[in-house]
Amino acid sequence: MAARAGVSRATVSRVVNGEAGVREVLAVKVRRAVKELGYVPNRAARSLVTRRHDAVAVVIAEPETRVFADPFFALQLRGISKELTARDVQLLLLLTEGRDDHERVGRYLAGGHVDGALVFSLHLDDPLPGIIHGAGVPTVFGGRPGWAGSARYVDCDNRGGARQAVRHLVGLGRTRVAHITGPLDQTSAVDRLDGYRDVLPAADPDLVVEGDFTPAGGERAMRLLLDRRPDVDAVFAANDLTASGALRVLRESGRRVPRDVAVVGFDDMLPVAEQADPPLTTVRQDIEGMGRLMAAMLLRGDVHEEGADGADADAEGGACVVLPTELVRRESA
């Protein structure tokens, strides 16, 4: 959306959140882009009518070991923390050892201790969304949930970003472009795979290998790829951590990046992308900004209807903000 309006993301965020400090000429541009892209601000709907506890729960549907190992979560929490602190609302991070603990999370949420919940890293077969729905607290999801019904969420344009990555590799003249996916029980991974297939609908299925968004998963997948298709000349990795693992295996195999194999990641997670060897070309998403928007949406009802046309949203209806991505070129592709 920032690209469409020709302004910075910070400006989009300020306009969308009704904050001061944006010149009217820019605000008009942003509102026009919002309209063109099908988002309609709907300031009144679904704000937290009763802020009784001044506390918001954050639930990450991963074991605590993963939460502290993957900087993606720290970045999203940073955005959430800044936004909640600015409104003097306490952030409660509910940690678990795994899925078996989600019933207990539901009991805490239902217990009247928080004003709302921010939930991310959902997996398709996880009972957590049902449990949270049963708890009856206002909720905003990070990432598009995998069910057909309505939900409020903030996401980035995973499919469009994947298309940017793959088109870039094709534009470099690469003809055997592989994809190491994320865990395919998460919509972000499925959407990125769909973006790859949009550009390369006839790609050899052997060029697609499932990873899990971790460096170790990237290593395993890259080894499998090199076994199956030693002639691979490009890899689109579903995130930067996966790419870092793939780069390690390519180096071990004696292949030069980007000369023999070009690699593109996803996230632009610093310092992972910058300190990769070679520095990683990747698809940037504003992870911290997504966290801020989730918190703002929950607390102020600043929700933006996809495809709606100015009508008030049904109080039980869905709403989302999908943030744009951009390709950041470094040395790996």
Added chain:
Amino acid sequence: MAARAGVSRATVSRVVNGEAGVREVLAVKVRRAVKELGYVPNRAARSLVTRRHDAVAVVIAEPETRVFADPFFALQLRGISKELTARDVQLLLLLTEGRDDHERVGRYLAGGHVDGALVFSLHLDDPLPGIIHGAGVPTVFGGRPGWAGSARYVDCDNRGGARQAVRHLVGLGRTRVAHITGPLDQTSAVDRLDGYRDVLPAADPDLVVEGDFTPAGGERAMRLLLDRRPDVDAVFAANDLTASGALRVLRESGRRVPRDVAVVGFDDMLPVAEQADPPLTTVRQDIEGMGRLMAAMLLRGDVHEEGADGADADAEGGACVVLPTELVRRESA
């Protein structure tokens, strides 16, 4: 205590917590060591009489950026999480941007949402302990609080561990042993400095430089040390992250470790210590075990009086467990 009893720490923990699965002969040894070291189990006192919420708050008196950057906190949280999950109690990590948010933390704790609080990384001039006391929730501190009054806490033997480190360096024949401290508004840093001075009471004050438990602080302090005393031949760094920064500066300055300058850290935090260049000789403390003990102490009242002799503890009185440390030799000293 494990060393005194000649058994593993896990065994000490099981005996101390009244768990099954320990042979009686070992249990007797542990109880004898507990007695000799002045800890007397006092199972009845100060348990959580009313567990109404099945939730415990964890408060780390650092900004969230530090919480996610320093693996010490992740390790302690891992121990706390395992212990709470085993008892089906929800862990709530209360994140803040900094000290200005501690009043809000106090309001949440006082609001009747949790059964107790685990608090760590206190700084001496922080109003947090007073705020938490005012909130009236049962609390266990990680690390000895800096006030004279009573408190329940779990700590490691910081002073004894520092003595182990410095004696090791002196034993290697080093005569110009420096110390890069932690932030001296924390008792762990003060106690480690006291341990250094126990062994080297007449050391040149120029050999002691204040750090802040971060790699960047270790770099700054090491540069200052090399300016002041270019003849330094050993460094005791107050933690492994500090040591990793000091090693970097020593390498840049062309000094070889350990030949020119021997370096010892504190924590034995993996993978920091193992992946240091060269791998780090350090003082091991059981960080995850400290987290487990804090949680167990809060939930079951398994507290151990220092210096008491079997008498029931005053319900408002202090209680502590101080865990032993051990020197782990690798290549840096």
